[in-house]
Amino acid sequence: MKKSTILLVLVAALGYFVDAYDLILFVVLRHSSLTELGVVGNSNTSVGLWLFNVQMIGLLLGGIFFGVLGDKKGRLSVLFGSIVLYSSATIINGFVQDIYIYGILRFLAGIGLAGELGAGVTIVAETMPKEKRGYGTMIMASVGAFGAVVAALVGDAFYWRTAYFIGGGMGLLLLFLRIGTLESKMYKHAEEKQNIKRGDFLSLFTNKDRFKRYMACMFIGFPIFFIVSILMQLAPEVAKALGIEGKITAGQAVMYVYIGLTCGDLISGYVSQRLQNRKKTILIFQVICLFMCLIYLNLWGASNTAIFIMCILMGAASGYWIVLITMSAEQFGTNLRATVATTIPNFARGGAVPISIAHQYLTQWLNGDLIKSAIIIGIVCFGAAFIANASLKESFAKDLDYVE
Numbered sequence: 001m002k003k004s005t006i007l008l009v010l011v012a013a014l015g016y017f018v019d020a021y022d023l024i025l026f027v028v029l030r031h032s033s034l035t036e037l038g039v040v041g042n043s044n045t046s047v048g049l050w051l052f053n054v055q056m057i058g059l060l061l062g063g064i065f066f067g068v069l070g071d072k073k074g075r076l077s078v079l080f081g082s083i084v085l086y087s088s089a090t091i092i093n094g095f096v097q098d099i100y101i102y103g104i105l106r107f108l109a110g111i112g113l114a115g116e117l118g119a120g121v122t123i124v125a126e127t128m129p130k131e132k133r134g135y136g137t138m139i140m141a142s143v144g145a146f147g148a149v150v151a152a153l154v155g156d157a158f159y160w161r162t163a164y165f166i167g168g169g170m171g172l173l174l175l176f177l178r179i180g181t182l183e184s185k186m187y188k189h190a191e192e193k194q195n196i197k198r199g200d201f202l203s204l205f206t207n208k209d210r211f212k213r214y215m216a217c218m219f220i221g222f223p224i225f226f227i228v229s230i231l232m233q234l235a236p237e238v239a240k241a242l243g244i245e246g247k248i249t250a251g252q253a254v255m256y257v258y259i260g261l262t263c264g265d266l267i268s269g270y271v272s273q274r275l276q277n278r279k280k281t282i283l284i285f286q287v288i289c290l291f292m293c294l295i296y297l298n299l300w301g302a303s304n305t306a307i308f309i310m311c312i313l314m315g316a317a318s319g320y321w322i323v324l325i326t327m328s329a330e331q332f333g334t335n336l337r338a339t340v341a342t343t344i345p346n347f348a349r350g351g352a353v354p355i356s357i358a359h360q361y362l363t364q365w366l367n368g369d370l371i372k373s374a375i376i377i378g379i380v381c382f383g384a385a386f387i388a389n390a391s392l393k394e395s396f397a398k399d400l401d402y403v404e
Contacts, residue, residue: 008127014143017147019144028250053352053357058109061110063114063350064343066081078342085111114346121329122337122338139269223289230377232254248308256308256315278396297371321345335404
């Protein structure tokens with residue numbers, strides 16, 4: 001592998017590392033930061049979910065903006081622009097004294113965080129040999145997912161404002177590494193075709209075949225964010241409802257899930273390369289993931305150790321995430337690839353908003369039965385994901401040098 005390619009994979013991996021750190025950091029710091037700002041009791045949970053949803057809405061809008069930018073102006077423009085925005089917002093977040101300013105900054109950070117993963121996967125996929133690109137995205141994802149583990153450790157070990165400063169500082173330091181990275185040759189090739197529209201987001205909805213592929217890729221990711229928004233973020237509440245013995249915090253759940261996810265990204269990436277099949281790999285991991293979630297939601301009266309073990313196993317089973325993003329990039333031409341690879345993960349992440357809202361209302365309708373509500377929502381998410389995966393064409397080793 002060329003040195004320039006190795007540098008590119010490293011830079012993309014570290015970019016995703018900082019992205020995952022910042023994205024998960026709020027989940028870890030929710031309780032402590034809001035308590036210091038005067039939000040206590042049940043309000044802490046409701047305001048925390050509001051801020052989380054605001055951040056997710058930022059991801060949705062940022063996914064569109066940076067996706068289109070990546071196809072119109074190049075993949076590197078996104079890698080630089082997104083990290084400047086979310087690093088700056090995160091540093092300022094460390095000075096916040098007001099809930100509404102907190103919300104604005106999480107919204108801006110969400111917009112910035114939207115660009116890293118999709119642009120990184122796109123440029124790595126377009127640069128590496130088609131038979132080996134899965135290894136490049138596998139390395140990128142496993143390093144990136146570990147950023148969430150670090151967020152959990154830093155969030156528990158440091159004062160919450162300091163934890164935000166660390167995240168923003170890491171992002172700005174990464175800018176120096178990005179000097180010298182090269183633009184994708186496939187993008188330059190597509191750029192030369194003057195009669196081809198690049199980054200036309202609406203074209204994903206005006207063509208039946210493109211729309212079907214796009215929505216399928218999005219639905220496949222929903223179970224992962226069911227785990228993030230319900231089983232992980234609400235781990236203390238879930239544990240209480242199950243009568244779990246011992247202390248459990250959202251930060252601990254985050255750490256164990258992402259330890260599993262780091263391993264899962266490596267395993268799923270390797271399995272997809274060995275099987276030479278993205279769809280089959282995703283299906284295998286989806287089935288295991290559903291099984292683990294059902295076990296987790298039936299651990300009545302277990303110890304907190306059992307919960308932590310299941311968090312690791314759920315994280316590992318949801319490690320098909322990077323195979324999904326790689327497959328999404330492979331499903332579309334160069335003129336739309338960055339738009340798709342950037343919006344798909346962020347729309348899937350944004351799925352956490354309707355999932356968490358549906359869970360809240362269903363829990364109320366079921367007279368406060370948090371567990372039964374989670375099981376119903378989870379089955380719906382997994383059902384949609386199974387159908388979506390079955391509808392797509394296999395894309396392993398597909399030649400990506402084409403336009404829509």
